Amino acid sequence: MTRQITDTPPPTGSTTDWLADRALRGLINVVLKLPYETRVPMMGSALRRAIGPLTGYRQRAEDNIALIYPDMGPYDRRAMAEACCDNFGRTIIENYSWQDFGKRLSETAPTGPGLAALAQASADKRPVIFVTAHFGNHEAPRQVLTRMGYEIGGLYRPMQNSYFNAHYAATMTSWGGPVFAQGRRGTMGFTRHLKSGGMGTLLFDVSAKGIALPFLGQPAHTSTSAADIALRLNAVIIPYFGIRQPDGLSFAVEVEAPIAHTTAPDMMLAITQRLEAQIARNPHQWFWVHRRWKARKNASSV
Incomplete structure (x- = not known):
């Protein structure tokens, strides 16, 4: 269904x-x-x-x-x-x-220090927020971890072309946990899902109202939602990435160490730096097509 x-x-x-x-x-x-x-x-x-x-x-x-x-x-x-x-x-x-896609990933084993933290959070029924980016294929980690038995929902930002968004967004709801459209009510639903010990994914690398953080050497307006929710719910916040391999069809799935709870700006900066490290290794795999550095009025900076 x-x-x-x-x-x-x-x-x-x-x-x-x-x-x-x-x-x-x-x-x-x-x-x-x-x-x-x-x-x-x-x-x-x-x-x-x-x-x-x-x-x-x-x-x-x-x-x-x-x-x-x-x-x-x-x-x-x-x-x-x-x-x-x-x-x-x-x-x-x-x-x-x-x-x-799931069949293709059926033998892909995730790696990384975040796996132990994920298993512990699951055992403790502690909320988990996965943060990722438009890099490689951002759905590869969710596919692999879902196959392992984790139910992972998500909070997503609708595309500007709403006609295309209407059917593309459905690809995220055909499997995994509940998916919520970004916005006040969607964020509330996502938060309720996490409160019950749920897990969800949030892509953070699009221009949004928030704070201007350095990204690849230029200020980029970044939402602090992931950090704000993690701090409010005491959720574990784990970056993960699906990295396309040279054959163009296979992926490595890296589940990174959790982000330490400090302040929302510092946490988002740490998350951004994790993405920068991935881009340094595979710069062509990030979605350069986004208007990531567009100007926004009345934005604070760090």
């Missing part, structure tokens, strides 16, 4: 949004008919060669890469932006193919 996402309004938007959704939905429906080992690289290629350039994703990625790596030459920037779009496309179709 498919779970429902909490507080998702009916899709609305411009004609352009509707047409873009129809085009992408049609492509996804065609690609889903192909064998898994074919559809994943094909969707990556479609984002890299056609959809990325047409939608402006590739150019936005190049602009962000230039901001962070000003000494990188145009050829290398283009190559990284294309690799980013390829990973983006693969991630989309993997998450639509959640059953096949």
Whole structure:
């Protein structure tokens, strides 16, 4: 049975949004008919060669890469932006193919110092907040840990194109724990889920109202929700990442050591630094297509 996402309004938007959704939905429906080992690289290629350039994703990625790596030459920037779009496309179709994706991950064993803390929190019925980012495939760790017997929900930020969001978001509710749309009521539902000793995932690496933290050397506005909730509920907060392997289909799942409870800004800075370390090792796997460094008014800084 498919779970429902909490507080998702009916899709609305411009004609352009509707047409873009129809085009992408049609492509996804065609690609889903192909064998898994074919559809994943094909969707990556479609984002890299056609959809990325047409939608402006590739150019936005190049602009962000230039901001962070000003000494990188145009050829290398283009190559990284294309690799980013390829990973983006693969991630989309993997998450639509959640059953096949799960099978592909069936022999993937998670590693990392956070596994012991996770087992202890589960035994103590203590809430757990997993924090991750749009890196590799952020659903790979949830898939692997769910297979191990953990029920993991989530708090997610709806996409700007609500037509596409209406069906893409459903991929998160087909398995695992309850998923809540970001917003006042969604956050309250997510918090109630955690209060009962539940587990949930939160992606923190998008521009949001909050505080300006240094990220890859530039100020980036960051929500403190993950740290705020962890401090309020005495929840264990554990970063985890799904890192795409060289074959383009397999993943390493790293469950990192918990973030120490200090202050919300310091905790979010520590979480950000964990992501920076992952990006340093595999810079093309982060979603450079996001407007991560866009300006916001009246934001405090650290």
